Amino acid sequence: MNLSAKKAQLAASTVNDPRWASVAARNPEADGSFYYAVKTTGVYCRPSCAARLARPENIGFYTTREEAEKAGFRPCKRCQPDRPSLLEQYAAKVTQACRIIETSETAPGLEDLARYVGASPYHFHRVFRQITGLTPKQYAAAQREKRVRHELGYGGADGTVTDAIFDAGYSSNSRFYEKSNKILGMTPSRYRAGGADAEIRFAIGECSLGSILVAQSERGICAIFLGDDPGKLARDLQDSFPHANLIGGDGDFEQLVANVVGFIEAPDIGLDLPLDIRGTTFQQRVWQVLREIPVGETASYTDIAKRIGSPKAMRAVAQACATNALAVAIPCHRVVRHDGALSGYRWGVERKRALLEKEAEGVAQA
Numbered sequence: 001m002n003l004s005a006k007k008a009q010l011a012a013s014t015v016n017d018p019r020w021a022s023v024a025a026r027n028p029e030a031d032g033s034f035y036y037a038v039k040t041t042g043v044y045c046r047p048s049c050a051a052r053l054a055r056p057e058n059i060g061f062y063t064t065r066e067e068a069e070k071a072g073f074r075p076c077k078r079c080q081p082d083r084p085s086l087l088e089q090y091a092a093k094v095t096q097a098c099r100i101i102e103t104s105e106t107a108p109g110l111e112d113l114a115r116y117v118g119a120s121p122y123h124f125h126r127v128f129r130q131i132t133g134l135t136p137k138q139y140a141a142a143q144r145e146k147r148v149r150h151e152l153g154y155g156g157a158d159g160t161v162t163d164a165i166f167d168a169g170y171s172s173n174s175r176f177y178e179k180s181n182k183i184l185g186m187t188p189s190r191y192r193a194g195g196a197d198a199e200i201r202f203a204i205g206e207c208s209l210g211s212i213l214v215a216q217s218e219r220g221i222c223a224i225f226l227g228d229d230p231g232k233l234a235r236d237l238q239d240s241f242p243h244a245n246l247i248g249g250d251g252d253f254e255q256l257v258a259n260v261v262g263f264i265e266a267p268d269i270g271l272d273l274p275l276d277i278r279g280t281t282f283q284q285r286v287w288q289v290l291r292e293i294p295v296g297e298t299a300s301y302t303d304i305a306k307r308i309g310s311p312k313a314m315r316a317v318a319q320a321c322a323t324n325a326l327a328v329a330i331p332c333h334r335v336v337r338h339d340g341a342l343s344g345y346r347w348g349v350e351r352k353r354a355l356l357e358k359e360a361e362g363v364a365q366a
């Protein structure tokens with residue numbers, strides 16, 4: 001084999017390696033997953049290195065920087081792959097900023113937090129969101145919500161509801177009561193009583209996926225469970241709302257269950273029902289993006305993480321999907337692995353497959 005043919009073969013091998021695409025795109029998300037070395041310069045770099053791109057036949061890939069150095073390459077002075085990345089350097093300070101937010105009586109401003117980290121407010125805001133999945137303001141709001149749940153709950157103080165609201169960091173009663181239903185799913189006094197006397201109507205029916213339970217609070221549909229055992233579905237509802245007054249549905253309510261079943265059998269008809277969605281700020285952001293995925297289409301966990309502005313939060317996205325209590329209404333079945341394969345589903349992978357097949361058939365017939 002002559003020299004030109006050998007170079008062409010090496011170039012083809014590099015270009016066909018999936019890591020080459022990250023190097024060519026200077027993808028910062030690939031930093032830390034591998035390093036590439038340039039034979040003609042004797043240096044190794046991060047995938048995101050801004051240096052001029054070397055010819056593919058001169059590039060080699062290494063899993064760790066130790067492997068690259070053992071092979072005789074030295075770290076690039078531009079991207080400094082032997083040092084923590086900027087994101088890693090900021091991670092510790094963002095963690096400290098989170099602790100400040102968590103322990104402050106009033107949420108510190110963006111400029112104060114950025115000054116503490118030693119960055120511009122714009123850059124700190126972007127890095128904070130990339131690392132935590134939330135903006136500093138959203139993180140502070142989530143902490144207030146967590147604190148007020150504790151103050152009103154069984155482990156909290158014995159003061160009044162007003163005391164609990166102010167102790168949690170809200171500046172006024174009115175500001176909290178504007179959002180109390182979304183945060184607690186009920187009034188603060190009822191939450192303090194453990195949700196006692198809250199009425200939830202439910203009914204259990206059958207569909208092509210097995211048994212289905214639909215439950216509705218005063219705010220809207222609060223649970224859609226799928227399974228094989230109607231009794232277990234009822235017990236799961238009791239576990240989800242242990243202090244609520246569960247009421248078996250009458251004929252009118254069973255018609256609502258029929259509407260949900262009809263949507264499962266023919267997804268293209270849509271499901272226009274009020275929903276009682278309860279979850280953390282992060283979960284609600286994920287669930288909102290899931291509801292924007294069109295019928296017949298799918299998105300990967302990575303896609304969802306990018307859409308909410310947190311490209312590295314794939315595991316947190318998967319966890320949010322797993323805690324979704326509103327099957328089909330919040331279509332977590334439309335989320336797949338990056339290679340298109342089906343992964344875990346709260347109500348079973350086979351049901352996930354069946355739902356996607358029904359949606360694909362409906363789109364094809366439209």
